[in-house]
Amino acid sequence: MKTAHASSIFEALSSxxxxxxxxxxxxxxxxxxxxxxxxxxxxxxxxNLSFHLKxxxxxxxxxxxKEGRFLRYRANIPLMLDTIAYLTSECCANQPExxxxxxxxxxxxxxxLPDWND
Amino acid sequence: MKTAHASSIFEALSSxxxxxxxxxxxxxxxxxxxxxxxxxxxxxxxxNLSFHLKxxxxxxxxxxxKEGRFLRYRANIPLMLDTIAYLTSECCANQPExxxxxxxxxxxxxxxLPDWND
DNA sequence: GACACAATTCAATAAAAGTTGAAATATCAT
DNA sequence: ATGATATTTCAACTTTTATTGAATTGTGTC
Numbered sequence: 212m213k214t215a216h217a218s219s220i221f222e223a224l225s226s227x228x229x230x231x232x233x234x235x236x237x238x239x240x241x242x243x244x245x246x247x248x249x250x251x252x253x254x255x256x257x258x259n260l261s262f263h264l265k266x267x268x269x270x271x272x273x274x275x276x277k278e279g280r281f282l283r284y285r286a287n288i289p290l291m292l293d294t295i296a297y298l299t300s301e302c303c304a305n306q307p308e309x310x311x312x313x314x315x316x317x318x319x320x321x322x323x324l325p326d327w328n329d
Numbered sequence: 330m331k332t333a334h335a336s337s338i339f340e341a342l343s344s345x346x347x348x349x350x351x352x353x354x355x356x357x358x359x360x361x362x363x364x365x366x367x368x369x370x371x372x373x374x375x376x377n378l379s380f381h382l383k384x385x386x387x388x389x390x391x392x393x394x395k396e397g398r399f400l401r402y403r404a405n406i407p408l409m410l411d412t413i414a415y416l417t418s419e420c421c422a423n424q425p426e427x428x429x430x431x432x433x434x435x436x437x438x439x440x441x442l443p444d445w446n447d
Numbered sequence: 448g449a450c451a452c453a454a455t456t457c458a459a460t461a462a463a464a465g466t467t468g469a470a471a472t473a474t475c476a477t
Numbered sequence: 478a479t480g481a482t483a484t485t486t487c488a489a490c491t492t493t494t495a496t497t498g499a500a501t502t503g504t505g506t507c
Contacts, residue, residue, distance in 0.1 A: 218348045225340035226495085230332055234419050246454060259496060261455055266494095280453050280504040291420040295413055301352050302409045344465085364484060377466060379485055384464090398474035398483050 212297045216271075220294050223270035228255060229263045233272055236286035243285035245278065330415045334389075338412050341388035346373060347381045354391055354404035361403035363396065 224230050231253060236243060244252075250260045264284060267273040271290050276283045342348050349371060354361060362370075368378045382402060385391040389408050394401045 214345060214348055214352075218343055218345045221339040221348070222343035225336055225343045227332060227336045228495095230336045230339070234332075237420055247452095250454095256497070257454065258456090258498075262495070265455095282454065286420075288420060291416065295416050295420065298409065298413050298416070302355055302406060302413065346465095365482090368484095374467070375484065376468075376486085380465070383485090400484065 212293055217294065217297050220270045220272060220290075223267050223272050226263065226266075228253070228259075229267055232260075232263060233267060233286060236273055236284060237288065237291075240286055240288060243276075243283045245281040245283050247281070249284065330411055335412065335415050338388045338390060338408070341385050341390050344381065344384075346371070346377075347385055350378075350381060351385060351390055351404060354402060355406065355409075358404050358406060361394075361401045363399040363401050365399070367402065 224233065232249065235249065235252060246257065246260060246264065249255075249264075250257050253260070255263075264273070264275075268275060272287055273284050274287055276285070342351065350367065353367065353370060364375065364378060364382065367373075367382075368375050371378070373381075382391070382393075386393060390405055391402050392405055394403070
């Protein structure tokens with residue numbers, strides 16, 4: 212995976228609306244959901260949902276299929292697996308041993324992380 | 330990991346400059362690099378680099394340590410591993426079997442992906 | 448055909464992110 | 478103390494992203 216594509220995928224996941232949306236589609240796999248259902252579940256105005264769906268589509272993280280007058284969206288799970296593989300390889304580049312050393316620990320002590328309720 | 334933190338991490342990785350920066354720090358682990366070295370390697374003006382370093386710092390993906398008049402930055406690899414774990418769990422939520430089915434395939438045929446040279 | 452429904456596009460606006468040069472802060476060397 | 482170096486902060490500006498209501502497109506139903 213190229214860096215440009217990877218950063219576009221992270222860009223797509225960088226909004227809480229879009230992250231929630233993608234997670235919802237993952238949970239709804241393999242059937243997916245039509246736009247109206249998504250809007251109702253996520254409590255997002257349709258026009259705004261379209262905006263975010265377009266962002267996810269552009270990254271390739273979701274796909275769409277026409278179904279009568281509905282549009283059905285699905286998560287592109289293989290691409291997510293590729294993204295995970297990219298992250299894994301970038302994270303451990305040149306030193307797989309280093310990641311192995313960390314793998315059993317927790318990420319970081321709470322004190323050094325920003326407060327996510329701000 | 331909370332959704333808000335996860336999306337903030339993806340936000341941090343959503344810029345190619347910051348993604349390159351993070352990858353550079355991963356390759357430089359565990360020593361890390363001081364700001365000046367990063368600026369020289371990545372060919373980014375110091376003032377702009379500071380801006381992006383702050384973003385990565387805020388997400389928790391990198392850490393900083395004072396070293397005389399230098400500031401040394403390091404990748405927070407455990408947090409990246411947590412992020413990978415988050416993605417893995419979100420991606421396969423409620424259907425680990427589905428991800429297993431995909432794992433040996435390639436992500437998607439090139440035709441349905443946007444052109445990343447645009 | 449006329450009407451209702453699903454969803455998008457458009458236009459306007461508000462808010463946030465990115466970039467740059469100049470100024471400020473802090474440390475080291477003489 | 479003075480000057481050089483490392484890095485950040487500040488202020489101004491440009492660009493991009495997010496949100497919303499109104500208008501548009503396409504499909505199904507009567």
